[in-house]
Amino acid sequence: MQLEKLFTMQKALDIHIQEKHGLMGADLVNRKVLALLVEIGELANETRCFKFWSVKPSSSKEVILEEFVDGVHFILSLGIECGFDERKMELKPSDVSVNVTEQFLLIYELVNNFQKNRGLKEYQAIWEGYLQLASLLGLSSEEIEQAYFAKNEVNYQRQENNY
Numbered sequence: 001m002q003l004e005k006l007f008t009m010q011k012a013l014d015i016h017i018q019e020k021h022g023l024m025g026a027d028l029v030n031r032k033v034l035a036l037l038v039e040i041g042e043l044a045n046e047t048r049c050f051k052f053w054s055v056k057p058s059s060s061k062e063v064i065l066e067e068f069v070d071g072v073h074f075i076l077s078l079g080i081e082c083g084f085d086e087r088k089m090e091l092k093p094s095d096v097s098v099n100v101t102e103q104f105l106l107i108y109e110l111v112n113n114f115q116k117n118r119g120l121k122e123y124q125a126i127w128e129g130y131l132q133l134a135s136l137l138g139l140s141s142e143e144i145e146q147a148y149f150a151k152n153e154v155n156y157q158r159q160e161n162n163y
Helices: 003-020 029-047 061-081 100-117 120-137 141-160
Strands: none
Touching: 003 061, 003 141, 029 061, 029 100, 061 120, 061 141, 100 120
């Protein structure tokens, strides 16, 4: 995945939003953490991985990909907010084998750890957990990037339309 390109695009979007809403210089970490947790919940809801009481299948791959990318936007934004340099990040693929439900729970835990500590190590752990979730969901790096590019454009349009 072209993290450097994604960070660059997200930084431009973040600046655009912050300027438009008068938030330059504001500490937005807690709001972005909450937004990320909400987006992760929306993704879990679309996968229906925890809905043992229902026989309805998960949403389409396209819907799941779009929800996944919403989380990518906030993970990137958190890294930017905290001043992390993506070129110094060393993402290691996880060798832990869990199911999708367990991975969602792990990601919630990782986000909460980051919220408490705000460290690069904890931030990298979110990325690693989220990319492991992508793998479990059958999402490729290329699909994620393309969906990110498309959603980034939508986010700019939303700002222009006073979303």
